Amino acid sequence: MITVNGRPHPVDVEPRVTLADFLRDSLRLTGTHLGCEHGVCGACTVLLDGEAVRSCLVFAVQAEGHEVRTVEGMSGEGRPSPLQLAFERRRAFQCGFCTPGFLATGQALLDSGRTLSRENLPELLAGNICRCTGYAPIIDALLDVVDPGR
Amino acid sequence: MKAAPFAYHRPRSLDEALDLLAEHGGDAKALAGGQSLVPLLALRLAQPAVIVDLAEVPELKQRTGGRVGAMVTNAALERDPAGLPPPAVAALPHIGHFQVRNRGTLGGSLAHLDPAAEWPALALLLDARLTLRSRDRGERTLTPAEFIRGPLTTALEPDELLTSVAFPDWPADGRWGFAEVARRPGDFALAGAACTVLDGRRRVVVFAAGRLPQLLAEGDPIAVNGDLHAGAAYRLAIAGRLVEKVLAEAGERP
Numbered sequence: 001m002i003t004v005n006g007r008p009h010p011v012d013v014e015p016r017v018t019l020a021d022f023l024r025d026s027l028r029l030t031g032t033h034l035g036c037e038h039g040v041c042g043a044c045t046v047l048l049d050g051e052a053v054r055s056c057l058v059f060a061v062q063a064e065g066h067e068v069r070t071v072e073g074m075s076g077e078g079r080p081s082p083l084q085l086a087f088e089r090r091r092a093f094q095c096g097f098c099t100p101g102f103l104a105t106g107q108a109l110l111d112s113g114r115t116l117s118r119e120n121l122p123e124l125l126a127g128n129i130c131r132c133t134g135y136a137p138i139i140d141a142l143l144d145v146v147d148p149g150r
Numbered sequence: 151m152k153a154a155p156f157a158y159h160r161p162r163s164l165d166e167a168l169d170l171l172a173e174h175g176g177d178a179k180a181l182a183g184g185q186s187l188v189p190l191l192a193l194r195l196a197q198p199a200v201i202v203d204l205a206e207v208p209e210l211k212q213r214t215g216g217r218v219g220a221m222v223t224n225a226a227l228e229r230d231p232a233g234l235p236p237p238a239v240a241a242l243p244h245i246g247h248f249q250v251r252n253r254g255t256l257g258g259s260l261a262h263l264d265p266a267a268e269w270p271a272l273a274l275l276l277d278a279r280l281t282l283r284s285r286d287r288g289e290r291t292l293t294p295a296e297f298i299r300g301p302l303t304t305a306l307e308p309d310e311l312l313t314s315v316a317f318p319d320w321p322a323d324g325r326w327g328f329a330e331v332a333r334r335p336g337d338f339a340l341a342g343a344a345c346t347v348l349d350g351r352r353r354v355v356v357f358a359a360g361r362l363p364q365l366l367a368e369g370d371p372i373a374v375n376g377d378l379h380a381g382a383a384y385r386l387a388i389a390g391r392l393v394e395k396v397l398a399e400a401g402e403r404p
Contacts, residue, residue, distance in 0.1 A: 015158030015201065016191075037151040038189035039250065051225070051252045057188040058253070061158055062205060105249065126335040127247025 002063045004029065005073030015061045020044040022060035023070060031071035031100050042128030045101035046070050052108035071100035074107065083107055086141035094132035101128050106142050116146050153191035157200045164209040167202055167311060168285040174200045176308040182221060182258030185250045216317040220257020227256065235276050235320040237344050240328040241268045247336035257312045265301045266338040271357035274365050275344050278317050284310040301361050324348050327396030330358065331388050340380040343392035347400045359389040366393065
């Protein structure tokens, strides 16, 4: 069994099926996007046991017995997460393709307890590619969550 | 962009893993953190019939001082670098993006042996010892020069696993430098260099510039390759500058 957004699911797929494809095709959780499918673009980033990982580089069978959190699991009771609200407020997306990956990476950074700043965020976000925003509003959105009163 | 079919095994002990490799030999591939192998599978550059996932082999996750199990992740080493020599600690944030370090392992990087990767260069620079094990021939310990056979090629036999890497103790008066150039932080370097100065003796390594990481003796030319990421002349120029930079960091005159 694999726990996705708090719900257990049997892993009834071939070993060669990636976690990303399992989420999208078997569970129909299509919020997780697949861009490059070889670990470069970061669009498929999800939280595996709370850590940000590329779900195209993990086979679903490897996640057996582990907990996965996807973009669908970020809102609670229909209410967007503080990071999702900040993304909306800051217009931190245009086409939206990279957004689920940025939300997973961003949530992992926020949950890690490390100090996030305008100085270190460009480097910390370098594992996710966005071709629309120029990254500035994404950084602003994260900083809004770090310091809501700023 | 989808892997070809394979049989999947997740052994729960080192003996079980070595049994599987002894049984399947060249048809099998050991899976560590998957950050290099899974892209190769996705691109079908590798099509092993059998995957032996090492994720739940406890012996490979052990750490005692400078001896690090092959399945220890780069993220774990970054969180707790005790026992690692300072140049390795400095290199860790450059090894892929943090999401990749969450899965990627020390042993996986060495067994994959990408010439642009940091660990093979660090193993050479620091004169680490690599312990390999097979069911039928037992254990052997190699120097980095013995282990590294070519780009993406090591001394590992098909039935053999890299089980741990031992880094020598770092002397209190040791000096060092580490630097690399990448277009995007976390991407493979276009060139990198690192050095140590121990007992007044200099050791310099250049990586990501040529076909293999290169230990540079005094007066050696830097061997470079050009590819679509950077031309040979550019690589030569930045590798030379990086060597000067790391020597200066170590308090040496280039």
